[in-house]
Amino acid sequence: MIPIDLMDARPIYEQVTERFKLLILRGIIKADEKIPSVRNLAVELSINPNTIQRAYAELEKQGYIYTVKGKGNFAVGAEKLLPAYREEILQRLRELCKQAEEIGMTREEMISHMAEWRSL
Amino acid sequence: MIPIDLMDARPIYEQVTERFKLLILRGIIKADEKIPSVRNLAVELSINPNTIQRAYAELEKQGYIYTVKGKGNFAVGAEKLLPAYREEILQRLRELCKQAEEIGMTREEMISHMAEWRSL
Amino acid sequence: MIPIDLMDARPIYEQVTERFKLLILRGIIKADEKIPSVRNLAVELSINPNTIQRAYAELEKQGYIYTVKGKGNFAVGAEKLLPAYREEILQRLRELCKQAEEIGMTREEMISHMAEWRSL
Amino acid sequence: MIPIDLMDARPIYEQVTERFKLLILRGIIKADEKIPSVRNLAVELSINPNTIQRAYAELEKQGYIYTVKGKGNFAVGAEKLLPAYREEILQRLRELCKQAEEIGMTREEMISHMAEWRSL
DNA sequence: GTGGTCTAGACCACA
DNA sequence: GTGGTCTAGACCACA
Numbered sequence: 014m015i016p017i018d019l020m021d022a023r024p025i026y027e028q029v030t031e032r033f034k035l036l037i038l039r040g041i042i043k044a045d046e047k048i049p050s051v052r053n054l055a056v057e058l059s060i061n062p063n064t065i066q067r068a069y070a071e072l073e074k075q076g077y078i079y080t081v082k083g084k085g086n087f088a089v090g091a092e093k094l095l096p097a098y099r100e101e102i103l104q105r106l107r108e109l110c111k112q113a114e115e116i117g118m119t120r121e122e123m124i125s126h127m128a129e130w131r132s133l
Numbered sequence: 134m135i136p137i138d139l140m141d142a143r144p145i146y147e148q149v150t151e152r153f154k155l156l157i158l159r160g161i162i163k164a165d166e167k168i169p170s171v172r173n174l175a176v177e178l179s180i181n182p183n184t185i186q187r188a189y190a191e192l193e194k195q196g197y198i199y200t201v202k203g204k205g206n207f208a209v210g211a212e213k214l215l216p217a218y219r220e221e222i223l224q225r226l227r228e229l230c231k232q233a234e235e236i237g238m239t240r241e242e243m244i245s246h247m248a249e250w251r252s253l
Numbered sequence: 254m255i256p257i258d259l260m261d262a263r264p265i266y267e268q269v270t271e272r273f274k275l276l277i278l279r280g281i282i283k284a285d286e287k288i289p290s291v292r293n294l295a296v297e298l299s300i301n302p303n304t305i306q307r308a309y310a311e312l313e314k315q316g317y318i319y320t321v322k323g324k325g326n327f328a329v330g331a332e333k334l335l336p337a338y339r340e341e342i343l344q345r346l347r348e349l350c351k352q353a354e355e356i357g358m359t360r361e362e363m364i365s366h367m368a369e370w371r372s373l
Numbered sequence: 374m375i376p377i378d379l380m381d382a383r384p385i386y387e388q389v390t391e392r393f394k395l396l397i398l399r400g401i402i403k404a405d406e407k408i409p410s411v412r413n414l415a416v417e418l419s420i421n422p423n424t425i426q427r428a429y430a431e432l433e434k435q436g437y438i439y440t441v442k443g444k445g446n447f448a449v450g451a452e453k454l455l456p457a458y459r460e461e462i463l464q465r466l467r468e469l470c471k472q473a474e475e476i477g478m479t480r481e482e483m484i485s486h487m488a489e490w491r492s493l
Numbered sequence: 494g495t496g497g498t499c500t501a502g503a504c505c506a507c508a
Numbered sequence: 509g510t511g512g513t514c515t516a517g518a519c520c521a522c523a
Contacts, residue, residue, distance in 0.1 A: 079260045080510095184522080342472060
């Protein structure tokens with residue numbers, strides 16, 4: 014469920030964070046569902062608890078989970094998180110369009126490619 | 134011509150690399166035009182020569198410049214680089230579309246946003 | 254009567270303690286009125302009895318309740334507690350003023366804001 | 374310059390963070406001034422480098438410092454930070470007023486106390 | 494030299 | 509049992 018790639022340039026804690034964000038956003042982890050304890054996940058992934066801890070701290074700071082002391086960490090509902098995430102994707106799309114324009118690539122060209130892929 | 138932002142989280146060598154890539158792709162630096170020597174650019178930007186060295190090594194590895202021993206570093210022509218770069222942008226666009234779909238965002242929605250921005 | 258918010262960063266025992274302090278200070282729980290038994294409140298709030306126990310211990314230590322062995326826990330009267338609590342609030346206000354001054358914020362500025370809010 | 378109190382209930386990294394925030398806000402550490410390296414401060418305070426690291430990470434996330442990789446950490450100018458901090462103090466003042474009102478303490482009473490202190 | 498990440502392992506607060 | 513903080517020490521990227 015949480016694949017870790019040690020060869021990946023991104024730090025492990027970030028890979029864990031990203032994975033959980035996706036699982037929560039897609040609703041695979043439901044609202045208020047408990048996620049694995051720091052210790053358990055650390056054992057399961059053969060990773061140091063401190064690293065998992067850091068990933069969870071990041072998730073909490075970004076609003077994806079909440080911590081109940083002495084009980085564990087719980088997912089925030091996707092419905093609360095999706096609007097901001099959609100906006101983030103549009104923001105990245107905008108950025109990409111800007112970069113495309115810098116080398117004279119038109120938006121029509123990009124759109125036509127996207128329309129093409131859709132049919133795949 | 135090469136703005137360095139110390140507040141930027143990206144390492145300096147990467148900022149230098151990105152900047153040169155853009156200048157070359159947009160044709161501002163022409164094919165076979167000489168770019169500043171490591172030493173000169175380091176002085177001009179008040180940056181450690183090692184950092185510029187690393188940026189140039191990166192540019193060479195990525196095919197944006199070529200080195201002539203004893204003469205200096207020279208830009209590759211934009212016309213040779215653009216096709217691959219266009220493909221890279223499309224690849225990133227594809228990746229973004231995939232991420233959007235994962236949270237149930239349709240391609241139509243993205244396209245309509247892009248069309249909207251165009252009119253701005 | 255005792256709302257528990259698991260999303261709240263504060264530990265549960267502290268939320269319970271704070272709530273009781275307020276209920277007693279405002280006179281909603283009268284002097285010498287019996288408060289729920291540890292066991293009952295734990296069941297009612299679906300919380301570990303240890304947690305309630307700790308909250309009550311805290312309340313007793315701070316002088317808000319007293320325990321009669323074999324009978325239960327009883328509230329101290331608001332009239333006995335209010336003077337000290339007022340003093341505590343003034344103390345915190347003083348602290349805040351000190352911090353404000355450290356960044357060159359005048360007391361007049363703070364007072365004018367307070368006067369403004371009053372009219373809301 | 375950075376006093377650490379091991380008896381303090383607040384974690385060490387937070388004490389370090391708070392201290393630097395104040396030094397920067399008061400302009401004692403000037404804009405773009407280098408703050409001690411993680412390692413040096415760790416030695417000076419006899420604290421583990423990881424703890425200092427965490428404090429600095431916090432300061433960066435909160436916008437008080439910026440990191441230049443390989444060079445060190447540098448303070449952001451007080452003039453950029455003060456407006457938000459003033460707002461934070463007013464927010465805390467508002468919160469305190471609310472708590473005061475809950476026990477029937479009037480704003481006039483609080484203001485009169487503040488005016489009194491001023492003359493000290 | 495400077496910060497960033499990670500492991501190993503201890504101790505504490507909370508439930 | 510669960511998360512939070514901290515120490516000790518290693519290794520890497522960047523300048």
